[in-house]
Amino acid sequence: MIAITFDIDWAPDAVIEDTLRILDEQNVSATFFATHDTPVLKDLRNHEIAIHPDFRGGDYEQKVSDLLAVYPDAVGARSHAYYLNSQIAKHYGAIGLQYESSLEMIGVQGVRPFRHWLGFVRIPVFWEDDINAAMEGDWDLPRMDSDSKSLYVFDFHPVHVYLNTESLDRYERARKYYHQPEELKSCAAPETIPGTRTLLKQLVKYCSESNNHSRLSEVVDVFANSRNCS
Numbered sequence: 444m445i446a447i448t449f450d451i452d453w454a455p456d457a458v459i460e461d462t463l464r465i466l467d468e469q470n471v472s473a474t475f476f477a478t479h480d481t482p483v484l485k486d487l488r489n490h491e492i493a494i495h496p497d498f499r500g501g502d503y504e505q506k507v508s509d510l511l512a513v514y515p516d517a518v519g520a521r522s523h524a525y526y527l528n529s530q531i532a533k534h535y536g537a538i539g540l541q542y543e544s545s546l547e548m549i550g551v552q553g554v555r556p557f558r559h560w561l562g563f564v565r566i567p568v569f570w571e572d573d574i575n576a577a578m579e580g581d582w583d584l585p586r587m588d589s590d591s592k593s594l595y596v597f598d599f600h601p602v603h604v605y606l607n608t609e610s611l612d613r614y615e616r617a618r619k620y621y622h623q624p625e626e627l628k629s630c631a632a633p634e635t636i637p638g639t640r641t642l643l644k645q646l647v648k649y650c651s652e653s654n655n656h657s658r659l660s661e662v663v664d665v666f667a668n669s670r671n672c673s
């Protein structure tokens with residue numbers, strides 16, 4: 444089972460729309476973790492919206508309720524910078540959040556989601572674009588077992604898709620233009636260089652052809668509500 448996810452991280456609308464086009468051309472579903480209010484994440488038919496709170500600076504409950512006010516159908520969360528502590532977890536339990544996905548298990552085969560004692564399901568991340576750049580990994584599809592019991596959650600950032608980020612150097616050079624899509628484009632790697640964008644396109648094609656692309660609430664239904672993971 445494959446789930447493609449995106450952390451929006453305040454990307455400009457043109458950058459988010461660029462990612463959406465790659466998915467929608469192949470009718471592949473994904474989960475978007477939203478940091479802010481934007482019309483491009485409203486009324487998406489194929490995709491799921493969850494929240495991506497930035498907990499740096501405290502007031503956890505306010506940050507969660509501000510985002511849920513914008514995306515009232517969201518049933519999941521992943522924190523910016525994977526920040527999670529017992530107070531936040533307790534709040535998620537109290538509001539009945541379905542899933543939480545701030546857990547790096549990069550490259551670990553055979554992981555399964557599990558139910559946190561406070562009731563929500565934790566969904567580990569198997570691959571992430573900026574971590575792959577930091578690890579100086581290659582940009583081929585990672586090895587995945589076709590076994591239906593294996594879960595592979597991919598975590599992309601639209602800005603890295605837009606830049607076709609293949610190294611942290613490229614991102615460092617580009618980030619001063621973060622909110623200027625035209626200038627940002629001039630810093631992007633061409634698709635002749637393997638990077639985040641070429642890998643996403645390969646993955647989307649693979650998911651479309653194998654009809655294997657789940658939103659995270661579907662992952663919860665399949666894994667965590669089965670008897671093996673209660």
Ligand SMILES: [Zn+2]
Nearest residue numbers: 450452523524
């Ligand atoms: Zn983030």
